[in-house]
Amino acid sequence: MKTRALGSQGFETSALGLGCMGMSDFYAGRDEAESIATIERALDRGVTLLDTADMYGDGANEELVGRVVRSRDQWVQVATKFGITRGPDGSRGVNGRPDYVRQACDASLKRTGLEVIDLYYQHRVDPDVPIEETVGAMAELVTAGKVRFLGLSEAAPATIRRAHAVHPITAVQTEYSLWTRDPEAEVLPTVRALGIGFVPYSPLGRGFLTGQFRTPDDIPADDYRRNSPRFQGEAFAANLRLVEAVEALAAEKGCTTAQLALAWVLAQGDEIVPIPGTKRRTYLDDNLGALDVALTADDLARIAAIVPPGAAQGERYPAATMGSVNR
Incomplete structure (x- = not known):
């Protein structure tokens, strides 16, 4: 497995990680046995970075990932997130208060059964809490030995700079793919200038870029x-x-x-570690094959001509959700 460095604090990981969200939430066709087999196959193939969050399946995804990791006698890096809250009625909020940060971390450690979280992200920035206060609480978790490295998800450049001034940020996670190239304007230049790694989620456009959907009817009725x-x-x-x-x-x-x-995303910089999500071994094996695809300068130019920035039609989230990203 090829490796890459995330950030400048010594976090080295596999060149591709595994996004585990769909194993417990949002996407249809979930099968826990196959999900476990997929994580195990990923680890067997040399993937070391598993990405989860406390809100995926209301904690069920953290429990699933932790169960597999604890059963393996090998080095695995678990990245999880806090900050998106879910109410009993399905409503969502964002919480970046220091007391909540500490509570969320303890809850994630309990669910995963881990002694330390390798990479801890703020899932969404709380507009009502100064980022300095949130990251200050996250830094306390590092000092306490509960967390190794810190990250932010869907944070704007100014927020990233303010956070990094409080404590080194190792990774910024944002949607990035052939059809979502927004980060190229400001986020990528910012993280590169600060020595922060970049973790693209949905690098396959939530599956659309695989070609598996030919009509809207191909999407199951209960799928996000x-x-x-x-x-x-x-x-x-x-x-x-x-x-x-x-x-x-x-x-x-x-x-x-x-x-x-995926090869296109990987070719955008050595500081980039995509985390394509899948809950099937077949798709996992296909994704890992991207590491063997070498794109020439001519290939990249042709791809740029086919899918230039802004080519995709439609927002990447519904209007109500778009307000919580890049802030």
Whole structure:
């Protein structure tokens, strides 16, 4: 397994991580036995970074990941997150208060059964709590030996700089893929200037960039993507045309569309560690094949012409959710 350094504090991990969210939440077709087998296959293949969060399945995903990790006699890095709260009625909020940070960390340690969390992210920035206070509490967790490294998710450049001034930030996690290139404008230059690693989530566009969805009806009725703007109506049709163009190039390269999309993300910088999510061993093996896809300068130029920044149609989240990202 190829490795990459996240940040400048000594966090080295596999070049691809595994996003575990879909094993417990949001996506249809969940199967716990297959999810466990998928995590185990990832670890067998040399993946060391597993990504979860306390809100995925209301803690069930942390429990699942922890159960597998504790059963393995090998080095594994677990990244988890706090900050998105869920009410009994399904409502969501954001909480970055110091007392909540401490409580959330203790709860995550209990659910995973780990003695220390390798990488602890603030899942969403709380606009009502100064980032200095939130990161100050996170830094206390490092001092207490409960957390090794700190991260932020969906934070704006100014927020990243303020947080990094309080305690070194090791990684910033943001959606990034061929059809979500927003970070290139400001976030990526910011993290590079500060020596912070970058962790793209949904590097396969929530599965759309794999080519598995040909019509909206291919999305199960109870799947979160049914409500995603990019998976609806005219946006779906326009985005499918982009995928078909990428498919043609992948065929020329002798790889799958997913492998080409992941190889493109990996080629954007050595400080980038994507975490494609899957709950199936078949897709995991396909994703890992991206590490063997070498893209030439000509390949990258052709991809840029096919899918330039802003080419995807539709927002990446519903309007109510877009307000919580990049802040």
